[in-house]
Amino acid sequence: MKSDEAIDLIRPQLKQTRFEHTLRVAETAVTLAKKNNQSVDRMELAAILHDYAKNFPLEDLRQVINESELPQDLLLYHHELWHGPAASVIMEREHGITDEDIRNAIRYHTTGRAGMSQFETILFVADYVEPGRTFPGVEEVRETADTNLYRAAWMALRNTIQFLVGKHGSVYPDTFYAYNDLTLRLNGGN
Ligand SMILES: [Fe+2]
Numbered sequence: 001m002k003s004d005e006a007i008d009l010i011r012p013q014l015k016q017t018r019f020e021h022t023l024r025v026a027e028t029a030v031t032l033a034k035k036n037n038q039s040v041d042r043m044e045l046a047a048i049l050h051d052y053a054k055n056f057p058l059e060d061l062r063q064v065i066n067e068s069e070l071p072q073d074l075l076l077y078h079h080e081l082w083h084g085p086a087a088s089v090i091m092e093r094e095h096g097i098t099d100e101d102i103r104n105a106i107r108y109h110t111t112g113r114a115g116m117s118q119f120e121t122i123l124f125v126a127d128y129v130e131p132g133r134t135f136p137g138v139e140e141v142r143e144t145a146d147t148n149l150y151r152a153a154w155m156a157l158r159n160t161i162q163f164l165v166g167k168h169g170s171v172y173p174d175t176f177y178a179y180n181d182l183t184l185r186l187n188g189g190n
């Protein structure tokens, strides 16, 4: 799939603000891909597709997860997490996306996971720091992403966990695993 085909695919599925977010994520991810010697075209494609299922009805997302080999415990956690895993399945089944890096980047962009590849980490960070994001702490992560991709991902995970715990929300296990994994990778475990 080429990027213009991907844009044609997502456009009718997304609200205008989400579509614009997607274009900014793609631009940010391409910049980070260049900086980290990752494949620019494949990164652009992953970014364009990452929120494909974001505006799907929740019942549709639930059904996709139910009928897939994705972990069913996703359905016990906030529905905000569902669109990434669901999109990765739809992209493979219905749109012939077999590239594992692309599918994993889409799948884990909502939760992270332990052992994220550099490719996955770039999309994860780009989604967090794209220029339309204004939440507290984002500027620090944005600056860090320029020079230290994995530290930026770690900060994004830390902020997300703090935010969720602060409002007494649940945290999907993969998010803790991602945070712990990067803590070990960056700090040697302290
Ligand atoms: Fe998303």
Ligand SMILES: [Fe+2]
Binding pocket: 021, 025, 050, 051, 127
């Ligand atoms: Fe996104």
